Amino acid sequence: MNSHSKLQDIEVGSLGKQKMLKEKSLFNIKSQKNLKSLGLFALFVGPALLAFTIIVLIPFFTGVYYAFTDWNGVNGTINWVGLDNFKYLFTDDKQFQQSFWITTKYTAVAIILTNIVGFILSLLVTKMLKTRNMLRTVFFMPNLIGGLLLGFVWQFIFVKGFASIGQITGISLFELPWLGDAKTAFWGIVIVSVWQGAGYIMLIYTAALQNVPQELIEAAKIDGANRWQILRHITMPMVAPAVTVCLFLTISWSFKVFDVNLSLTNGGPFKSTEMLALNIYTEAFVNNRYGLGEAKALIFFLVVAAITIIQVTYTKKKEVES
Amino acid sequence: MGNRYTGRTFIIEIMAIVLGLVFLVPFYYLVSNSLKPFAEILSNTSALPSVLQFQNYINAYHQMNFLKVFSNSLLITVVSNIVLVFFCSMAAYMLVRTKKKISNIIFMMFVAAMVIPFQSIMIPLVKVTGSLGMLNSVWGLVIMYLGFGSGMTIFLYHGFIKGIPVELEEAAIIDGCSRLGVFWRIVFPLLKPITVTVVILNSLWIWNDFLLPSLVLQDPELRTIPLATFFFFGQYTKQWDLALAALMLSIIPLLIFFFAMQKHIVKGITSGSIK
Numbered sequence: 001m002n003s004h005s006k007l008q009d010i011e012v013g014s015l016g017k018q019k020m021l022k023e024k025s026l027f028n029i030k031s032q033k034n035l036k037s038l039g040l041f042a043l044f045v046g047p048a049l050l051a052f053t054i055i056v057l058i059p060f061f062t063g064v065y066y067a068f069t070d071w072n073g074v075n076g077t078i079n080w081v082g083l084d085n086f087k088y089l090f091t092d093d094k095q096f097q098q099s100f101w102i103t104t105k106y107t108a109v110a111i112i113l114t115n116i117v118g119f120i121l122s123l124l125v126t127k128m129l130k131t132r133n134m135l136r137t138v139f140f141m142p143n144l145i146g147g148l149l150l151g152f153v154w155q156f157i158f159v160k161g162f163a164s165i166g167q168i169t170g171i172s173l174f175e176l177p178w179l180g181d182a183k184t185a186f187w188g189i190v191i192v193s194v195w196q197g198a199g200y201i202m203l204i205y206t207a208a209l210q211n212v213p214q215e216l217i218e219a220a221k222i223d224g225a226n227r228w229q230i231l232r233h234i235t236m237p238m239v240a241p242a243v244t245v246c247l248f249l250t251i252s253w254s255f256k257v258f259d260v261n262l263s264l265t266n267g268g269p270f271k272s273t274e275m276l277a278l279n280i281y282t283e284a285f286v287n288n289r290y291g292l293g294e295a296k297a298l299i300f301f302l303v304v305a306a307i308t309i310i311q312v313t314y315t316k317k318k319e320v321e322s
Numbered sequence: 323m324g325n326r327y328t329g330r331t332f333i334i335e336i337m338a339i340v341l342g343l344v345f346l347v348p349f350y351y352l353v354s355n356s357l358k359p360f361a362e363i364l365s366n367t368s369a370l371p372s373v374l375q376f377q378n379y380i381n382a383y384h385q386m387n388f389l390k391v392f393s394n395s396l397l398i399t400v401v402s403n404i405v406l407v408f409f410c411s412m413a414a415y416m417l418v419r420t421k422k423k424i425s426n427i428i429f430m431m432f433v434a435a436m437v438i439p440f441q442s443i444m445i446p447l448v449k450v451t452g453s454l455g456m457l458n459s460v461w462g463l464v465i466m467y468l469g470f471g472s473g474m475t476i477f478l479y480h481g482f483i484k485g486i487p488v489e490l491e492e493a494a495i496i497d498g499c500s501r502l503g504v505f506w507r508i509v510f511p512l513l514k515p516i517t518v519t520v521v522i523l524n525s526l527w528i529w530n531d532f533l534l535p536s537l538v539l540q541d542p543e544l545r546t547i548p549l550a551t552f553f554f555f556g557q558y559t560k561q562w563d564l565a566l567a568a569l570m571l572s573i574i575p576l577l578i579f580f581f582a583m584q585k586h587i588v589k590g591i592t593s594g595s596i597k
Contacts, residue, residue, distance in 0.1 A: 037420075040501050044416035045428065048409040048472045054454070055469025056435050059446040066446060073449075124338040128331055131339060137584065138342045141349075144580050144587075145573055146530025148548050152555050152569055153352050156562060161351045164367035195345065200591065207592040256439050259532055263552070277441045281533075284445045293445055301442040308437045 066294040073290040085295035095271060096296060099279040106190065106275060107254040113194045114250045115243070118201025125202065126209045136206070140199035147196065151263025154192045155179065158264075182272035185265050189273060192260050197253060201246045208242035209235065248311040255304060276300055352573075356566035363562050378567035382554075386568050390543070391550040392575065398460060398535075398546060399528045402467040403521050406475050409468060410520075411513060414479030415505055419488070429480060436473040440533060448537055456538075463538050467528055475520050482516040483509070519590035522583060529576065547572045 067085060071078045089096050125136045142150065158178040166174030178184045212235055220230050258277040261267065267274030267282070274282070280300060284293030355363050356378055357371040366372075382388070417425045447466075448457070456462030486509065494504045532548040539545060545553070551572050558564045580587060 041416055041420055043502075044412040044505075048413040048468065048476065049428065051409070051465050051468040052432065052435070052472045053469075054450065055447065055466050056438065056443065056473075057431075059443040059450050060435075060438055062450065063443055063446040073445075121341075124334065124341070127334055127338075128327060129335045129338060130327075131335065131342075135338055135342050136588075138345055140588070141577075141580070142345070144526065144576050146532065146548055148530070148532045149551060149569055149572055152551065152565070153348055156355070156566060157348050157351055160355075160363065160367045160562065161348075168368060195348070203588060203591050256441070258441070262532075263555070277439070280441045281444075285537075290445050297442040297445065301438060304439050304442075305437050 063294050064298060066291055067298040068295075069291045071291040071294075073284075073288050078291075081291070085292050086299075088292065089295060089299070095274070096279060098271075099274050099276050102186065102273060103255060103257075103276045106186065106257070107251060109190050110193050110197075110254040110257075111247060111250040113190065114197040114201055114254075115246055117194055117198040118246065119205050121198055121202040122205035122209055126206055136202070139202055142196045143199045145196075147192075147257075147259030148263045150192055150196055151260040154188070155264055158188055179265055180269055182269060185269060185273045189257070189260060189264055192264060193254065193257065196260070197250060201250065204242050204246055204249075205239060208239040212238045244311075244314065248307070251307055251311075252304065255307065352566060352569060355562065356570045358563070360561070360563040363566075378563045379571065382564050382567035382571060385564065386550050386554050386571070388550075388571055391545050391547050394460075394544060395529060395546040395575075398463060398467075399525055401460070402464050402471070402528050403524055405464055405468050406471045406524055407517055407520060410472055410475035411479050411510060411517070412505065413472070414476045415483055415509055417476070418480055418483045419491075429476070432473045432476045436477070440470070444533065444537060451538070458538065458540050458544065460544065463535060466534060466538065467524075470534070471524055471527070475524065478516055478520055479513065482513060486512055518586050519593055522587050522590040525579070526587075547575075 066078070068080060068082060069078045070081050070084075121139050125132045125139070129135065162174045162176075162178055166172070176184050178188050216234055216238075217230055220234055225233070256277055257275055258281070261273065261275050261278045262281075265273045267278050276296070277300070280293050280296045283296060284290050287293075351367070354370050355367065357374060357376070358366070359375070359377070362372065417429050451457055451462060451466065454462075456465060490508055491504050494508050495501075499507070530548060531546075532552065535546050535549055536552070539549065542553075551568060554568050555565055
């Protein structure tokens with residue numbers, strides 16, 4: 001009995017020692033493992049993060065700094081001027097204020113029209129039409145081509161095509177000097193962007209429409225609902241999430257419009273259609289006033305960021321509700 | 323609605339086709355006028371070309387140095403896509419599988435930066451990359467596309483990888499496969515659907531991009547299609563015969579890409595937009 005318990009003691013003691021040894025080596029392995037996993041982490045994430053830092057983060061933060069300087073990009077001196085750039089923009093820079101206003105106006109018009117046209121197109125291509133696949137392709141096609149090329153194509157349409165249509169049909173609307181007049185040039189840009197964007201918006205609404213359960217519509221029909229009531233009370237609420245996506249997508253496209261603006265009107269006539277992005281570009285790379293351009297770019301960023309933050313919080317709220 | 327083809331459906335079909343034709347009008351003017359001699363463009367803009375001749379195309383092809391700019395565009399788009407897919411899929415994978423605070427911080431940074439409009443950073447970008455010797459080189463531009471595209475690409479991969487069960491990888495690790503081996507041999511093949519989406523979205527963006535290459539590539543030898551079109555249009559203002567043929571040459575590769583990949587493009591856009 002006694003000897004037995006002694007044996008047990010010894011066994012326990014050696015076991016304890018073994019356990020200690022094991023823990024020690026485990027600790028070594030763990031720290032080695034940590035180092036290894038850190039290396040792996042750097043290997044996997046590092047390259048993308050490095051490029052991102054150099055290309056996006058550093059320029060972004062130095063840009064914020066330049067917004068408060070008089071940097072002109074030519075000579076090396078960069079002087080801190082505090083809020084002078086912003087004061088100038090809001091008091092003296094009439095072109096910037098005009099650009100801001102025209103961009104806002106354009107954004108409002110473009111989001112409404114693009115969404116309405118896109119939604120109508122999606123209603124059409126989800127009907128049992130024989131040509132629906134072809135139509136979908138046709139409506140989407142303009143979206144494929146970059147804004148720069150489309151702007152040039154439409155420049156020809158507005159200058160030569162419209163004049164010719166006007167001659168043949170005698171409709172005076174086509175005989176206007178579309179790109180030569182501030183008002184019609186503005187609508188020219190709107191037409192091109194609606195034509196370009198509607199197909200993309202159509203795809204998103206189409207996906208949403210196809211998710212509306214047919215049983216719901218059948219049930220409403222049996223209850224005696226007419227087409228408009230079905231559209232208004234079943235289809236529209238069911239595609240509401242897609243509406244949010246499309247609204248904010250078109251806001252961000254429209255507010256940042258550059259390519260079409262450059263190739264179609266180049267801001268003309270007399271800078272009347274120079275939108276914000278083009279105004280920033282001209283300030284920096286044509287007038288060589290980098291500091292001022294950065295101040296504009298910072299304001300531009302704040303507006304875009306505000307729109308996006310509102311969008312994200314709104315969408316999140318909607319998701320929780322539904 | 324309903325599944326029967328009624329008289330009403332027929333009327334809607336006619337209306338839809340008319341609308342489709344209206345959408346195609348600009349393309350009609352582009353194609354038909356690109357085939358006419360200059361005088362005929364001015365006198366008969368709306369008519370079909372009286373004779374079929376491709377002289378405009380031949381002239382535009384040579385004066386635009388089309389083969390060169392086409393291969394520049396192709397090279398930049400293909401290499402940027404490879405680089406983006408390669409590094410961003412790896413980064414997204416590690417960010418998903420490493421359950422640490424740092425992963426979340428890095429991921430949020432990539433996503434948050436998607437808000438920044440290009441015009442907000444283009445001015446210092448030219449300075450920063452200029453001091454690193456990245457201007458006027460295809461490689462510099464590719465690295466810039468990696469930087470700008472990483473947010474969206476990592477975001478899409480991240481969402482997809484979260485849905486892949488980790489058990490598969492654990493089995494492979496027990497069998498003695500390295501982490502890199504696990505990723506490239508087991509995980510990456512599973513990412514194919516999202517890789518297709520990523521490649522399509524990035525290709526359309528990079529192929530059509532004008533502003534970034536216009537700031538980076540000054541050497542005429544390096545010009546991409548949008549850049550060459552821009553300079554060509556500026557140089558031959560009102561020479562519509564050349565300009566329209568040049569536009570057609572620039573648009574044709576996109577159309578070929580579109581008709582070859584149509585199904586994937588539609589799927590990619592609907593899945594990519596709902597973020």
